[in-house]
Amino acid sequence: MMNLKKMNKLSLSRIGGIFHSRNAVALDWDHQSLAAVEVADRNNGAEIIHFTIRAFPADGMNAAWLKAIWQQEHFSEHRVICCLPPALVEYKSLVMPDLPLAQLEEAVKIEMDSGSSGHSTSLVKIIDWQKQYQMLLVNIALVKLELLAKEFQVLKQAGLEIEWTGFRYQGLQNFINFNRNFWDDTTTSTIYLDIDKDATELGIVKNEVMVYRREIGWGCSALLNNLRGNNSQAIISSEITDLIEEVRLSLAAYKADTKDEIPLKIEAFGKIEAASTIRDS
Structure with missing residues (x-):
């Protein structure tokens, strides 16, 4: 049975505490690949013992493929913690x-x-x-839950025991944590877009705190293909217009929910080529 009561945010510093001084293997995967990291708990912190990133086979993540990774990479621990994809x-x-x-x-x-x-x-x-x-x-x-159960069933078929399940920190939250000291003005509310191939994360930061977050179902794959294929500006503009409309709907929801004014400053990051094109637009 899935141990959903232990679901929380993942922090590498917590891994040793979860496993009580034993090694731990953390798994993080998306629709393309799996990252597996074995960490040992040391007195002065955590030490990475084994690490690998593998692209999924044609039939996706499966038990035989996972077992082979454990043998090839010499992972010593079968108890794992999972970042939810x-x-x-x-x-x-x-x-x-x-x-x-x-x-x-x-x-x-x-x-x-x-x-x-x-x-x-x-x-x-x-x-x-x-x-x-x-x-x-x-x-x-x-x-x-239904999709989660299917993913976890594959892990169990590979002989892995799921000890803990957590949420990965989102891209915008990482940006805030690691770049707050470089902001020119930490009091001005700002809209941030984290642009990825399959989706875009929108967040609003106010006084250095993420006060609003929403995932937009617009990815930059089509935009990048059009840019690299030297397609017409009209086609590229159409892709950007779709994103702008999604952003407008999200910001309208933010204003309706919070009664706050929509920030005037917007920053885009993520896939550099796409973010630069959107900024220029």
Whole structure:
């Protein structure tokens, strides 16, 4: 049975604590590849023992392929912790009453069950929240349980024991954590776009805090193909227009939810070629 009660954010410094001074193998995968890292807990911190990144075979991740990796890379531990892949998690922001945590968790579940279809089979987890006037702006994750069960079944067939499951830090959160000291103005609210091949993450940062996060179903694959194929500016502009429309809808939802004005500053990063083209537009 999946140990969903242990689902939380992943921090490398926590791995030793999870395994109580034993080695740990952390797994992180997306639709293309798997990263596996074996870490040993040392008195002065964690030490990486084995590390590999493998592209999936034609039939995707399977038990025989995983067993072969364990043998080839000489992993010594079969107990693993997992970062949930992006395809299994949907991130949202909600405006909720200022309630104690237990009541807030229940209110969020009721809100998601009644709000839209497709969430009844998802596990709802609160990631964090911020005070927003007399309300709370709550960032949540919706975990797609049916897909998660299929992925975990493959791991178990490979002889792996899942000890802990966590959310990877999103790209925008990483950007904030590692670049906050280089910002010219930390008080101005800013929109950030993290552009990837299959999706774009939109976040709004206010006073160095991520106050709003939403994943947009627009990836830059088609845009990059058009740029590299020297296609017409009209085709390229059409791709960017689609992204702009998605961003406008997300910002309208932000304003409706928070009653805040939409920030005037926007930054795009991620796939450099695509981000540069979007900035120039």
